[in-house]
Amino acid sequence: GAGVSQSPSNKVTEKGKDVELRCDPISGHTALYWYRQSLGQGLEFLIYFQGNSAPDKSGLPSDRFSAERTGGSVSTLTIQRTQQEDSAVYLCASSFQRGGHNEQFFGPGTRLTVL
Amino acid sequence: GNSVTQMEGPVTLSEEAFLTINCTYTATGYPSLFWYVQYPGEGLQLLLKATKADDKGSNKGFEATYRKETTSFHLEKGSVQVSDSAVYFCALSPANTGNQFYFGTGTSLTVIP
Numbered sequence: 001g002a003g004v005s006q007s008p009s010n011k012v013t014e015k016g017k018d019v020e021l022r023c024d025p026i027s028g029h030t031a032l033y034w035y036r037q038s039l040g041q042g043l044e045f046l047i048y049f050q051g052n053s054a055p056d057k058s059g060l061p062s063d064r065f066s067a068e069r070t071g072g073s074v075s076t077l078t079i080q081r082t083q084q085e086d087s088a089v090y091l092c093a094s095s096f097q098r099g100g101h102n103e104q105f106f107g108p109g110t111r112l113t114v115l
Numbered sequence: 116g117n118s119v120t121q122m123e124g125p126v127t128l129s130e131e132a133f134l135t136i137n138c139t140y141t142a143t144g145y146p147s148l149f150w151y152v153q154y155p156g157e158g159l160q161l162l163l164k165a166t167k168a169d170d171k172g173s174n175k176g177f178e179a180t181y182r183k184e185t186t187s188f189h190l191e192k193g194s195v196q197v198s199d200s201a202v203y204f205c206a207l208s209p210a211n212t213g214n215q216f217y218f219g220t221g222t223s224l225t226v227i228p
Contacts, residue, residue, distance in 0.1 A: 035218075041220070042220035043204065056215070104216055106158045107158060108157070108158045
């Protein structure tokens with residue numbers, strides 16, 4: 001596709017339920033990132049996939065959060081037993097490594113609301 | 116380690132005013148530096164970038180110069196418009212560490228007519 005796509009665009013769920021957020025990166029991009037943006041806050045790094053390397057999970061806030069990337073392309077971020085503080089916009093980005101000039105392309109985000 | 120510090124907001128300016136949003140960084144080696152912009156209701160998009168010292172990135176009337184001596188990448192525009200109202204994020208990508216990015220906390224700009 002032309003850009004990074006994410007689905008759903010909006011998700012409302014009840015506290016305690018599990019949710020899955022999907023990201024389709026730009027074809028051929030080797031790196032994929034998940035960020036969280038809470039209301040009025042900056043970008044909080046969650047996880048980073050680079051090619052076939054083990055992902056950098058250092059930003060995941062708790063063990064309720066996990067992510068996978070299948071076939072080096074599509075990624076799914078899963079939040080188990082959601083809490084109200086998980087409400088945020090979840091952003092996905094992808095990039096193609098070419099030396100140090102690595103622009104990230106962002107998707108439109110998924111707005112998650114936990115009631 | 117690697118980090119980005121940018122000017123706290125929010126910033127409110129009148130149309131045609133001069134804009135500066137400060138950004139300083141800490142990094143090893145020679146990172147690439149970026150400014151991203153997030154317009155209301157939209158996703159982040161790249162505004163400009165610079166990949167080596169003394170480079171000047173420019174786009175849409177915005178400019179930023181990569182200053183290694185002061186480890187800065189301040190964003191400037193000579194005459195802002197209402198349509199420039201957005202949140203601006205400074206970011207760096209360290210050299211030789213894959214594609215990891217480090218973002219500042221963002222600076223909200225509101226331009227009033």
